[in-house]
Amino acid sequence: MSRAINPVDGTAVAYAAVGPADAPALLLAHGSALSSAIWRGFGYMAALRPRYRLLLPDLRGHGRSDKPTDSDCYAMDLVVGDLLAVLDDAGVERAHVMGYSFGARSVLSLAVAAEDRVRSLIVGGGSARPQAGAFDRLFFPGCVDVLERDGMEAFLDAWSAHRQWPVDAATRAAFRANDDRALAAYFRRSEQEPGIADEALAALRVPTLAFVGSEDLLRVPDTRALARTIPGARLAVLRGFDHATTIAASREVLSVVEPFLAAAPRA
Template sequence: MPTFFSRGVEIAFDDHSPQGEAERTMVLVHGFTSNRKEGWRRTGWYAALERRRARCVALDQRGHGESQKLYEPQAYQRDVLAGDIIALLDHLELGQVDLFGYSMGARTALAAALAAPDRIGNLILGGVGERLLEPRTPGSPVDAMAQAMLAEDPETISHPMLRSFRHFADEQGEDRRALAAFVRAENPPLDVEAMGRLPVPVLVIAGQRDEGAGDPDGLARAFPEGRGITVVGCDHFSAIPHALTKAAVFDFLDGMLDDPFADRF
């Protein structure tokens, strides 16, 4: 298992290249309670990228998978997470890459792109939509997530989405105390003005039944070169492995999604 250190924190990652010369490099950033193997390898993205002759780099975000666990919320602030992505690019001596973040990983990917736009060729934000632009408020499901992670009995969690994330964390053997600290990190609101200046093509993609994401088009409009895709029939968890999601991502990378806000798979 290869690792590197970012600000003194050990981060685990995978780095797979196709036989021969890779045509592009894709960096993958998983979602909350997931990890690189569950979020990307098991769902078929490693194999799909290899077939596309792409170099595939995926990390376990700090607090997840085989990366180091920390228990103070400030260790998981968004700029710190984004710094881990840039540090990985530096560690592997990568220039410009395509960056794909899913769910919570989409927030990290967006922050990395805003911090270092010259390092990003294309940005893909999955499992998110216009609700990403809503301000975080006390009592929201996001804030309740920490309590769900720390609950002694997951069956006492009344909110279905929170209960699903808790069961998923337990199935993956994740460190729930680290996850509670992760979700409690305080971050400033997204810089919508900076998003409106981001000189990078952006694909926003989410399942039709992903109520937590909202309309992908609404978020895509925040970017100068944004495109929104809704994957019909999918929810938050079923969209990521779906063949239609892969088709949309690869069409986007190939420059075949020319009409912003007009596509539905």
């Protein structure tokens, strides 16, 4: 993997670049406690790499990227700086960008901060709302305290107990690969994020697709709000999936993502 350096704080962000060098660039940003490995594991890489140059970063605090344990290191402006550093390091002026969950907030913030670097925007299971209490709602009440005090296994067990069905083995393995202290610091800072103002969303002029699982009860209203607020945004609700299972349903996700990308500007 290559490493891009955020010039603001020196954080190193690991990323892979795969696919034809002369193809349009598509940056994929993963969700909380995961890594860029999901894009291979869930089949996105195989489907997309023939037509796109894929940029696959491990977001800070995840995968092979640096994992600071100071919560202030996870401010969203620094995360946006990481994505810009990846684009710069890869020599990409403009890219299609797609993110899920934390990745969705990251690419949405990137589009607001640097719209000239974004060809099109795909936001999956995302939210522009303030994030206070978001992880308690997404996982279970007191989840960050459990992670800090008792570690990842206790966190995963408690999460399974609060779900309709247990956390699958692949997701468990991905979560176990994290540094508990760094992940807790990321969670703490994320809960302080104020969100993105509707005025900033309404000013976007990039082609946008917002998708969400129909059983993702917290993110369905947030995703609908995004689609209403961003001019011309398309909305796709994927039936039968919750927040954890939507991104793994690559066939269903790609059924809406690939036509959108094909119709988006290529220059």
